[in-house]
Amino acid sequence: MTYPNGARSFTPDFAQLIVAMDQWSEPYWQAVGEHRLQFPRCGKCGTFRWPAGPFCYKCRSQEVEWVTAGQARIYSYTVLPVMGPDKDAPPQWRVPVVVEFDGIPDVRLVSVLVGAPLDALAIGDMLEPEWLAAENATVPGFRLAEEKA
Amino acid sequence: MTSPAAIVGVGATPYYFRGTSLPQTVYELIGKAVLMGVEDAGLGVDDVDGLTFFAYGFDTATIVEMLGMPQVTFAHVVGGYGAGMAGVLDLAAMAIETGRAKTVVCIGAGQQSANRYGQALGRLPSTPDNIFHQIAGLGGPGQAMALLTQRHMHKFGTRREAFGEIVIASRAAAFNRETAIRRKHLTMDDYMASPMLADPMCRLDFCLETDGALAFVVTSAERARDLKQKPVYISATAQVANRDWGRGFFWLGQSDEAFTSAGAAGVAERLRQTSGYDPKDIDVACIYDHFSPMVLMQLEDYGFCKKGEGGPFVQSGAIKLDGSIPINPHGGHLSEGYVTGMTHMREAVEQLRGQAVNQIAGAKRALVTGGPAPHPLTAAVLSNEP
Numbered sequence: 001m002t003y004p005n006g007a008r009s010f011t012p013d014f015a016q017l018i019v020a021m022d023q024w025s026e027p028y029w030q031a032v033g034e035h036r037l038q039f040p041r042c043g044k045c046g047t048f049r050w051p052a053g054p055f056c057y058k059c060r061s062q063e064v065e066w067v068t069a070g071q072a073r074i075y076s077y078t079v080l081p082v083m084g085p086d087k088d089a090p091p092q093w094r095v096p097v098v099v100e101f102d103g104i105p106d107v108r109l110v111s112v113l114v115g116a117p118l119d120a121l122a123i124g125d126m127l128e129p130e131w132l133a134a135e136n137a138t139v140p141g142f143r144l145a146e147e148k149a
Numbered sequence: 150m151t152s153p154a155a156i157v158g159v160g161a162t163p164y165y166f167r168g169t170s171l172p173q174t175v176y177e178l179i180g181k182a183v184l185m186g187v188e189d190a191g192l193g194v195d196d197v198d199g200l201t202f203f204a205y206g207f208d209t210a211t212i213v214e215m216l217g218m219p220q221v222t223f224a225h226v227v228g229g230y231g232a233g234m235a236g237v238l239d240l241a242a243m244a245i246e247t248g249r250a251k252t253v254v255c256i257g258a259g260q261q262s263a264n265r266y267g268q269a270l271g272r273l274p275s276t277p278d279n280i281f282h283q284i285a286g287l288g289g290p291g292q293a294m295a296l297l298t299q300r301h302m303h304k305f306g307t308r309r310e311a312f313g314e315i316v317i318a319s320r321a322a323a324f325n326r327e328t329a330i331r332r333k334h335l336t337m338d339d340y341m342a343s344p345m346l347a348d349p350m351c352r353l354d355f356c357l358e359t360d361g362a363l364a365f366v367v368t369s370a371e372r373a374r375d376l377k378q379k380p381v382y383i384s385a386t387a388q389v390a391n392r393d394w395g396r397g398f399f400w401l402g403q404s405d406e407a408f409t410s411a412g413a414a415g416v417a418e419r420l421r422q423t424s425g426y427d428p429k430d431i432d433v434a435c436i437y438d439h440f441s442p443m444v445l446m447q448l449e450d451y452g453f454c455k456k457g458e459g460g461p462f463v464q465s466g467a468i469k470l471d472g473s474i475p476i477n478p479h480g481g482h483l484s485e486g487y488v489t490g491m492t493h494m495r496e497a498v499e500q501l502r503g504q505a506v507n508q509i510a511g512a513k514r515a516l517v518t519g520g521p522a523p524h525p526l527t528a529a530v531l532s533n534e535p
Contacts, residue, residue: 012286020275050402051278057392076303076408078295079348080286096285098296098401110281110401123303139284 003118009079009095011114011132011141019137024052027066033138035131037069039104050107070102072109072127072142079118093118099127099142112141151535154242155373155380158190158366159498164328164486168262170360175260178362179207180215183254186364191377192252197366199223199250201240203233203519203527204489207256223250227388227527231437231520232412234490236527238517239386241367251368257491258362265358266290266487279399290522291355291440293398295347298442301409302349305457307445309349313340314463315441315476316353316483322470323480326506330357331484354441356482363491365498370535381501384514384532385424389415390524399523409457411443411521413450416528426530428452432512433500434474435493437520438481444468447518448476451528470507478507493517494529501533 021029024040031038041048042056043063049055054062075098081091095113113121114130126145131138160182162170170178187194194216200209206226213221223244227236237255244250259266266289273279287293301307317340323329335353343351373380393404394412407414420426428451436451438444445459453474454462462468468476479485479496486492497515499505505512513534519527 012284014284017283018275020277020280022277025277051281076296076300078292078299078350079345080292081345082286094286096287096292096296106402106404108402110285110287112285123300141284 003079003093004090007093007118009113009116009118010092012094012112014132014134014139017134017139019134019139021137024054028052029137031066032131032140035129035138037101037129037140038066039069039101039107040064041067048104048107050109067104069104072099072101072129074098074121074123074125074127075100075108076123077113077121095121097142113143114141115143152370152382152384152532154245154367155370155382156238156365156498156531157368157373157376157378157380158186158188158192159495160185160187160189160364161495162361164330164488164492165360166330167265167358167360170260171262175258175362176207176211176215178260178360179212179256179258179364182258182362182364183212183216183256186254186366189378190366192366195219196252197221197254199241199244199253201225201227201237201244201253201255203227203237203257204230207258223253227525229390229519229525229527230522231439231489232522232524232526233388234437234519234527235386235494235517235529236388236519236525238365238367238383238529239388239527242383242386245367245369253367255365255367256362257489259488260360261358262360282399290398291350292347293401294440294443294521295350296401297398297408297446298349301442301446304409305460307460309341310337311445311460311463312350312354312441313337315438315444315468316340318469319438319477319481319483322478322507323484326480326485329480329485330359331480350440350442356439357487359486359488361486361488363488363495365494379502379533381498382532382535383529385420385426385530386527387416387419387423388525388527389419390526391415394524394526396523397521409446411446411450412524412526413447413518413521413528416526417451420528420530424530428474430514431474431516431530432514433478433497433509434476434516435497435518436476436481437490437493437518438477438483439487439520441483443521444476447521451516451518470509475509478505478509490520497531501531
């Protein structure tokens with residue numbers, strides 16, 4: 001798909017977003033508030049699970065330890081045209097992205113890619129987090145780690 | 150192994166473009182479909198003693214009240230949104246086989262005037278699990294399935310032309326079908342010019358949004374032989390839920406292999422184990438086509454081609470009406486109408502009765518698949534031989 005020359009994805013405004021969390025996901029959101037990404041691993045058998053939840057799906061233990069994520073990469077993505085109130089105006093582009101991390105096998109974070117050049121995206125591209133403010137929490141978005149020439 | 154149960158009646162309302170079935174309620178649509186179904190079978194409403202549903206179903210008491218059913222002794226629902234569609238036949242066959250009911254009506258219906266399925270994800274209340282989809286901006290199932298599609302293309306080299314081929318074949322099949330909503334001839338240039346809604350999926354990869362109701366009357370194979378219509382036997386059914394797929398695109402944490410699939414590998418395997426299912430035995434396949442890339446991935450999951458080879462397979466012309474495995478000769482959800490898979494069941498019955506608009510000569514066995522969606526996923530093999 002060819003997008004308008006130089007088109008980039010926009011940064012959504014999450015100021016009104018209320019992030020729903022529970023006792024299992026709260027440590028994730030607390031770490032994000034400190035600009036760190038960490039994911040839950042079973043305290044008994046070491047299997048990662050995501051989203052954070054009450055049981056290990058392999059050994060059914062409820063013990064959890066949190067592990068800091070390594071390098072982020074695009075596992076998959078899509079590009080959505082977002083129309084504003086003026087239907088004749090050109091769309092903005094939103095890029096939902098599925099992110100995988102070094103050292104965190106089988107976990108994929110569903111997030112949003114901001115400021116991304118639409119014509120130069122590829123699965124496997126390295127990402128870095130972009131910390132965005134929501135009403136009651138910080139939300140991790142991502143941007144390309146280094147843009148291709 | 151002989152089949153215990155058969156489909157003996159089919160009822161269907163017209164297929165209405167989204168919202169245009171008003172002022173009828175969805176229960177009025179259901180009532181009409183049930184009445185047509187029992188009449189098609191040569192039976193009466195008083196004979197109905199079983200009801201089966203899927204996708205969270207409809208209210209049994211309301212239907213029993215509305216149509217005056219004297220005694221329903223079996224009323225059950227398969228979960229899994231459209232994934233559970235073919236499972237209504239599994240429940241019906243189970244009721245017949247165990248003697249819990251003698252005449253079961255399987256019901257599916259939709260009315261999208263207030264609740265468009267295409268925006269279903271965005272409407273869900275915020276939870277600790279789905280907050281991530283909200284952050285991403287994934288408001289509809291198609292947007293989430295675009296992520297699976299993008300990765301399939303990356304991993305296997307699948308091209309958009311393959312999805313185009315599926316849409317074009319669907320439109321060609323719908324051309325002479327009066328019930329179909331989209332009948333205009335399409336070329337690959339038309340397809341490529343269609344606006345991108347969720348890269349790599351364009352508008353034409355998304356199915357219709359339709360109002361309508363369908364009802365299928367199921368009874369014992371033995372009784373079916375004495376009724377009005379040529380029986381369509383329920384040869385095999387399967388329902389499977391597994392963690393490999395789980396909530397599928399509502400989750401996006403599938404196993405790496407399942408991520409680039411339609412979540413149906415387990416169902417195909419279960420059909421193999423319980424009935425010796427072999428795709429070579431299938432004469433016509435009614436594949437749930439809410440989104441064209443998911444047709445391609447189902448062809449792989451159900452073994453019509455190898456994993457990753459769905460692109461070249463559909464581009465070879467295999468799925469056309471005169472191909473080695475004709476897909477959706479009624480035009481499917483992409484061109485005829487979308488009533489969560491039930492229109493596919495109707496087409497399978499018409500094919501096996503020999504009454505289809507685009508009749509596949511000598512069709513003896515049809516596969517009907519539930520839609521890739523949160524598990525349980527279901528499928529059925531129907532046959533005009535007991």
